[in-house]
Amino acid sequence: MKAITLYFSATYTTKCVVEAIAKNLSNEVTAYDITNDSSTDEVAIPSDELLIVGVPVYAGRVPAMAVERLRRFRGNNTPAVVVAVYGNRHYDDAVLELHDIMTECGFRTVAAGAFIAQHSIFPKVGASRPDAEDFADIKAFAERVSELLKGDFGDIQIPGNRPYKVPGGIPIWPTASRKCSGCGACARLCPTGAISLESPKGVDKAKCIKCGRCIVVCPTKARRFYGIKYSLAAARFNSAFAARRVNETWFAKTR
Numbered sequence: 001m002k003a004i005t006l007y008f009s010a011t012y013t014t015k016c017v018v019e020a021i022a023k024n025l026s027n028e029v030t031a032y033d034i035t036n037d038s039s040t041d042e043v044a045i046p047s048d049e050l051l052i053v054g055v056p057v058y059a060g061r062v063p064a065m066a067v068e069r070l071r072r073f074r075g076n077n078t079p080a081v082v083v084a085v086y087g088n089r090h091y092d093d094a095v096l097e098l099h100d101i102m103t104e105c106g107f108r109t110v111a112a113g114a115f116i117a118q119h120s121i122f123p124k125v126g127a128s129r130p131d132a133e134d135f136a137d138i139k140a141f142a143e144r145v146s147e148l149l150k151g152d153f154g155d156i157q158i159p160g161n162r163p164y165k166v167p168g169g170i171p172i173w174p175t176a177s178r179k180c181s182g183c184g185a186c187a188r189l190c191p192t193g194a195i196s197l198e199s200p201k202g203v204d205k206a207k208c209i210k211c212g213r214c215i216v217v218c219p220t221k222a223r224r225f226y227g228i229k230y231s232l233a234a235a236r237f238n239s240a241f242a243a244r245r246v247n248e249t250w251f252a253k254t255r
């Protein structure tokens, strides 16, 4: 079965999880990376293909920017694997929300997963994940999806609440130190256009979604979150969410 991967992935961990699932399910994969793609052209995915869609969890939700970009993909009762990747705190309502969005777009969720990766704001939380244990879980998940797709499947129960959690804001923004060489990589790759090519050390606070991409793409490691508010939040997160969480998966009922 041909697989279509579709993901929003600012610091590349969601991309990595989605690609690992796809690799275990199909030899023929077409990828749509919507992190930096604001196209509004509709993409129709037929019922004999499989969509594997992934988003990171932002404040317990699907990132608002990803919601807009996902809605141009249209299924025709097309099976979908829906995946939220989160930084070892919790996924809250994000998997349910993603399932709801894709259902509205014409997809049928065959399986869902909440997989853990390094936290993109507080990298000591979930550090170095996904790791070998996570990839073993991903392989087992894909094998079960493959079995389910051989027959007919029905509804799926996914945890979460409707209405979804109301996200809270975090008053931190990344900026660059004197190590900045002015290369412009952060400005070119920022999904929201919050960094100007002319003065890339700064950030447009109104546009920045704190996704962390400018930090991971900076070749001189000049860019990061600075300040006392960030340090205090990091200390709290590092201690509150140090314990390793396990990946969770859900499957549609067989008919």
Ligand SMILES: Cc1cc2nc3c(=O)[nH]c(=O)nc-3n(C[C@H](O)[C@H](O)[C@H](O)COP(=O)(O)O)c2cc1C
Residues within 6 Å of the ligand: 008, 009, 010, 011, 012, 013, 014, 015, 055, 056, 057, 058, 059, 060, 061, 085, 086, 087, 088, 089, 090, 091, 116, 117, 118, 119, 120, 121, 209, 210, 211, 212
């Ligand atoms: C703005 C923002 C909010 C986040 N909120 C959560 C959260 O609610 N729960 C959690 O466990 N991780 C949270 N994270 C961490 C990301 O979900 C996690 O690092 C994910 O792997 C990032 O995916 P990416 O590498 O594809 O960007 C948040 C990260 C960002 C940038």
Ligand code: SF4
Residues within 6 Å of the ligand: 010, 174, 189, 190, 191, 192, 193, 194, 195, 203, 207, 208, 209, 210, 211, 212, 213, 214, 215
């Ligand atoms: S400036 Fe903000 S939105 Fe842009 S890449 Fe950096 S963290 Fe993401």
Ligand code: SF4
Residues within 6 Å of the ligand: 176, 179, 180, 181, 182, 183, 184, 185, 186, 187, 200, 201, 217, 218, 219, 220, 221, 222, 223
């Ligand atoms: S990627 Fe780093 S070095 Fe390049 S312009 Fe941005 S902050 Fe400066």
